Amino acid sequence: MSVIDVQADVQRLVLAGSGSGARQATHVLLEVMDGSSARQVLDRELADVDDGHRHDWSDVRSVADRPCSRDLPVSVTIAFTERGLAQLGVAAAELATFPLEFRQGPHVRSAPLGDIGPNRPENWLDPFRADRKLDVVIIVWEEHGGTYGESLVARFGAGTSGLRCLETYAGALLEGDREPFGFVDGKSQPWIREGRPPGDDTPPDGVEPEPLGEFVLGHPTQFGDDVRRWRVPGRGPEAQRIGFNGSFAALRVMAQDVPAFEEWKKRKGSEAAEQACGIRRDGKPLPDGPPINSHVGRANPRQPLVSRSHHRRRLLRRGIPAHWVGPDGPENGLFGLFVCASLAAQYEGVLAEWIHHGIHDPSLSGTNDPLVGYQGPLGESFVTTRGVAYLFLPGRSALQRILGG
């Protein structure tokens, strides 16, 4: 497949982000009650959006420059859990070819990932609980004040859709693109050539491009041009499988205790806060780079690792700040969406080995991330996991096949 084909087939969020005009997101969490009607409804709804919006790569790049109708979103992301694929009619034999961690789901795999104590799955928001039936996640990315997300939810709620809306969660970029603790977010992302517009595909100085296959299935990875590394789920020739041009993502809902963090910052000073996060408040790098025991330093260690073979575990961060009602009232935080080719090797590897246990460095071993880790009943923790879903984002031709039955 040529580069252009890839760009047309991979969901826009993966390579290009939500689109530069997008300032808000509606996360629609759905249960599939009836596979056949759900397929029809999803197909129809998404076909609407396809018109000039989702499908045309040139639109993706110029969305900020043209008048955008409030009636249509900037982009729409669609993702499925393992249960969701089954409910929509993907055969068991095909599902069996998906990676184990995706089939098991986040509840089984939670303990090494820092989802312990107050973070444990028993405490997650209702739609993310193990006994709930989260099948489909649709994220509608819109301009500020857009109403498409709301109208979509109303249409799904009509009763004949074969879908049941478990919950919707609203997200919106904060002023200055800051995350709730006040750090400018999103500056550091893996650089993928296929995600760049034509004519802007030279990497900045000192930036090593990440191969497409680190994030999109069926393409070369960091291990070499002919090494696929991650099996493309499905049957038959690679390019025709359900997994081709698809990606995996972990949706990780993280409540941020802003008052506690502010209070801690008042005591320790704002420099300590920047040291804990690993970047300056304005999102620029610290003069000496991220400290090894900072959030940024642990999430992507630059220092020599205990392993002499440092395999990169990069993640595309496609999340958005959001607010919701938690067990003790309203909460702020992030709907983090971590996109990768292998949840086990990338998302789980980063979380379990680097962020939450620090096995890569003798001074960090057995310790937790100062910003996002759980520090125990006596320590000061600022971030609480409120839900995790393991999702598959099919390429568009695979999506058509799924929805076509």
Add this chain to the structure above:
Amino acid sequence: MVIGEVASAASAAPTSHPAATPVVQSPAVVIQRVMNVVMPLRAPKEDEGETMALLKARLVMALATERDAITTGLDNLGSIHFARFNLINNDLHLISVYDGTLQGYVQEFTVQIGSAFDRIMSFVADWPPESCADDARPVSVRDHPAEFVEWVMAHDIVQIPRDPTDVVARARAPDAGDDGAGRSSDDVGRLIEDALVKQFEACPHANLSVHRGYAGRTVAQIRDALQLGW
């Protein structure tokens, strides 16, 4: 796999970094994990005059050829406390203690010693798995880390906690929706026995206990303290 895994009681290791605080949960979830993979040898090719003894001899020779690659590769991983192969009956055992997640560990070693492992796997039954049937190229563990991890997990024998009553204690935890009320210790004993009988009917092997001489310490810490190539 682990039945009701009991994490090590040891507290997290002290650290030299002032800002780093210990994880609260027992680190055995990620630090000093145990792997006991029992791999049945394939049937000897009798029509080519291969006996089981000859198959084993050839396996030993193959391991000897790959020894340097394996040693260097495992050393480079930097997360392995120790690893060894045993031949017991007609099974090849891979016993190891490592830091990290099983998938992280196995995926790394498929890169480091993938070709050596391909050679070893040619002596083993039921590899590659059926899910690789559609693959055009020969199945190498290097290209199939996810499948290999699943295969390893399926052959990693059950780890029975040192105190099996813990399995039942877990089943009785409030989160499991059972407060344990009305159960006598006899009931509990019977539950354990039933669970173990089922287990041994399904698979004759089990890992019964692990003692950790320096619990909670990573390979990184040991190497650093002993100045072994950190």
